[in-house]
Amino acid sequence: MINYPKEFLDLLNSVTAKRPRTVIQHILESGFITSEELKNKYGYNHPPRAARDVREYGIPLVTYRVAGTDGRSIAAYKFGNPADIKNNLSKAAGRTVLSKALKQALIEKYGSKCFVYLETMDESALQVDHRIPYEIGGEHDEKDIDYYMLLSPSANRAKSWTCEHCENWVKKDTGFCLCCFWAHPENYEHVAGKYERIISLVFTGNEIEDYYKLIKLSGERKAQEVIKKIIHEHLK
Template sequence: MVISEEFKKKLLSVTAKRPATIIAHILKNGSITSEEIKAIYGYNHPPRAVRDVREQGIPIETFRTKDSDGRTIAAYRLGNYEKYRDKMSKSAGRTALSKALKKALIEEYGAICFIYQESIDPSLLQVDHRIPYEIAGEQGKDTSFFMLLCPSANRAKSWSCEHCPNWESKNPAFCLGCFWAFPENYTHISGNQERRIILSFTGNEVEDYNNLIEAIGQNQAEDFIKGLIREALSKEKKDS
């Protein structure tokens, strides 16, 4: 496992004896078993010793192995610090998003998902930073820094952001032109030169959708709709 300089610094900053002992053993050997924690270091409650490490903000993975007698026991190794750090940052950022902020956003924009542009039950709407907390941190409490998302849009945004090249470079300016941060005014989608229209069929329109899919198939629907748009725009251009 390659340990980043940031993670190494975090590991070496732990000075309390028990967690520091466990960390030192893992760094030297790659992992430590519950048997080793007891036999070598005299800590009779291995899970508690490992918990001490976790409480220092160090991710620890548990896996199964065999002891000297061939019995299955627990063993521990370092987890992915960068993923752990990002997860903790997101949790801390979202905790700060109060009910008052959600209420202010709904009063300003209505109970609407910014991505799908659909009215949503207010209780289902979630507040999210326009620019991910992991990239720009806490920018302020003004509503312009936040957006309302339905659960589906929030999951889609999270996945897209986490798989965007900017997730590593962390340049807030890059996000300013992104669809996922400013769907009302953007120049790219996760760095790709794309434009997106979210097309939903509701109520009586569902029958139109079903007829469309039955006629041309799911895979051809997007190209078919784009073709209709091109034809309509071409006709309008000729008529003008």
């Protein structure tokens, strides 16, 4: 393992979010991580996003090319110059330092629940995310907590994938994002540009038996169709 400066190691160790932490730990152990490893070993199908997660904490990463297992050229990532953190921390470090205070403020205001799925969960499992993706809306003062939201890991992954495949990822219209379900699920006009509405159903306790009956009746892939049909018939 390379002997990195203490300041750099402290920054690496301050990262607790799962995806960037996975990248950091792998690089610390192996010296680099490839896009192939990110996909096949860790299940991250969008390696540049995983690398960007690390960079957003002010940690310099270098992208270069190596040969994959099939001989083709693939991307690999390793740490850049540790001294560069002094240039990056002006934006990213404050976000890292304040993240615990921001998370607690959101929990105190909204409760320990996912904004998208509305399920109550352990505080340690919840993740803080920008309502408007950082790549579109930029940074905000973390004291303005309404610019942020609490998400379960699965909701955060779903939001990341949807945003990155949305037409606005290129256009970068903040107004478009403000009206989207993934930014404001409590009050929205569209879902990534589509005229849709979403209801998240969570089955708990005795309701789980109803869930299994529904799956047995319809098949997992058609459960939504059956639920919508029941609602439609009920509302006639």
